[in-house]
Amino acid sequence: MFKIIVELVFLVIIQGAITPFIRRLAFVLGAVDNPNARRVNTKPMPTIGGLGIFVTFNMGCFILFREQFPTHETFAVLLASSIIILTGIIDDILELKPRQKMLGIFVAAMVIYFLAGIRMNQINIPLTHDVLQLGFWSFPITIFWILALTNAVDLIDGLDGLAAGVSMISLATMGVVAYFFIPNRQIYVPIACLMLAACLCGFLPYNFHPARIFLGDTGALYLGFMIAVLSLKGLKNITFVSTIVPIIILGVPITDTLYAIIRRKLSGKPVTQADKHHLHHQLMRMGLSHRQTVLVIYAISLIFSFFSLLLLIWPEWVIWPLGLFMLLGLEIFVESIGLLGERYQPMLHLIQHLINQRTVTDPNVEVWHLGDQKPEQLKSMQERARDHNHLTK
Numbered sequence: 001m002f003k004i005i006v007e008l009v010f011l012v013i014i015q016g017a018i019t020p021f022i023r024r025l026a027f028v029l030g031a032v033d034n035p036n037a038r039r040v041n042t043k044p045m046p047t048i049g050g051l052g053i054f055v056t057f058n059m060g061c062f063i064l065f066r067e068q069f070p071t072h073e074t075f076a077v078l079l080a081s082s083i084i085i086l087t088g089i090i091d092d093i094l095e096l097k098p099r100q101k102m103l104g105i106f107v108a109a110m111v112i113y114f115l116a117g118i119r120m121n122q123i124n125i126p127l128t129h130d131v132l133q134l135g136f137w138s139f140p141i142t143i144f145w146i147l148a149l150t151n152a153v154d155l156i157d158g159l160d161g162l163a164a165g166v167s168m169i170s171l172a173t174m175g176v177v178a179y180f181f182i183p184n185r186q187i188y189v190p191i192a193c194l195m196l197a198a199c200l201c202g203f204l205p206y207n208f209h210p211a212r213i214f215l216g217d218t219g220a221l222y223l224g225f226m227i228a229v230l231s232l233k234g235l236k237n238i239t240f241v242s243t244i245v246p247i248i249i250l251g252v253p254i255t256d257t258l259y260a261i262i263r264r265k266l267s268g269k270p271v272t273q274a275d276k277h278h279l280h281h282q283l284m285r286m287g288l289s290h291r292q293t294v295l296v297i298y299a300i301s302l303i304f305s306f307f308s309l310l311l312l313i314w315p316e317w318v319i320w321p322l323g324l325f326m327l328l329g330l331e332i333f334v335e336s337i338g339l340l341g342e343r344y345q346p347m348l349h350l351i352q353h354l355i356n357q358r359t360v361t362d363p364n365v366e367v368w369h370l371g372d373q374k375p376e377q378l379k380s381m382q383e384r385a386r387d388h389n390h391l392t393k
Contacts, residue, residue: 004065004191011064015199015201019203029093031089031093032044047217049219050216054218054222061078061192065188076116076117077229080112080116080225084225088219088221092217092218108146113139118229120141120232121138142232145231146232148254151224152250152254155253156279159209161211163253164215164219167227170249171200174249178193181312189230209294227246245311248304259339260277263275266340267341279297280297
């Protein structure tokens with residue numbers, strides 16, 4: 001274990017050393033993010049920061065931790081992630097259309113399913129001991145899982161250090177879950193999670209506000225893809241509660257993506273059309289600074305991660321009411337910051353309606369607003385008071 005910790009620290013150092021070279025390479029390749037209406041940066045910023053993370057992570061897989069990883073699966077994942085990196089680099093330089101980017105992710109997901117053999121095969125039904133064999137549905141569910149998580153992380157990459165920090169928190173939590181809670185655990189799964197988290201730890205000082213380099217689509221797509229693949233490694237022959245743990249861990253990007261889809265559907269816009277109403281945009285509209293917004297979302301991500309750990313140690317009769325309470329709190333929070341738009345606030349309207357119903361108004365009491373004509377009841381009380389004062393004198 002001590003050897004593993006030392007090598008993880010070494011990965012942090014390697015990542016910190018390699019990032020400045022990736023920054024210079026970005027300018028050479030023309031992978032630069034110029035300011036526009038959707039961006040928060042005010043000057044051209046180098047992207048493809050994810051390329052350095054890809055290089056450092058694979059140095060760990062093939063050099064530092066070579067004996068821990070199965071050869072065939074590791075090379076298959078390398079091939080798939082290389083497709084993702086290539087797609088991201090092209091997008092950072094030339095800006096691909098959403099369908100073209102999705103095609104690259106789909107091809108990489110096919111490699112994972114057929115060549116690496118990493119897939120979701122079965123889940124246990126909640127509150128029972130029955131096992132649901134996915135059969136044919138294993139393929140579409142696995143592909144959808146990879147596509148959804150890859151795009152979810154890509155969508156939250158809107159502020160300095162946001163996607164990198166949230167992904168680091170998620171990967172560290174996944175590493176803990178994989179080490180302590182996966183039956184018949186394979187040690188390379190938690191090691192891979194912690195390796196990627198270590199790479200992000202070395203990259204974050206360059207990416208946190210004010211950033212000197214962006215992840216770019218190269219990094220955001222790679223992180224989302226690897227998180228999806230590593231989470232799939234823990235989804236074989238496990239309980240339903242454990243199945244939803246990765247979803248809870250990735251609560252921030254998944255929630256932001258889900259509500260973005262709903263928001264665009266409600267407003268009649270295409271799902272793929274970008275906007276400035278994501279979680280980080282709404283928090284900044286509330287008056288938070290760039291750095292404060294990122295730290296708040298880090299805190300939310302930590303709450304999701306902590307809750308995911310509780311799911312694994314608490315009994316189900318406690319988990320379900322707690323989960324419902326958390327979903328209710330999430331909906332109230334989302335509506336209060338306007339993530340779905342100012343008009344869509346059904347839960348807040350319901351709460352306001354319930355409060356108004358409990359407010360009892362006495363029909364004999366007249367309400368007088370300052371500046372309005374005084375009600376007759378108030379006039380008569382003032383006249384009686386003047387008469388009383390006159391008699392006492």
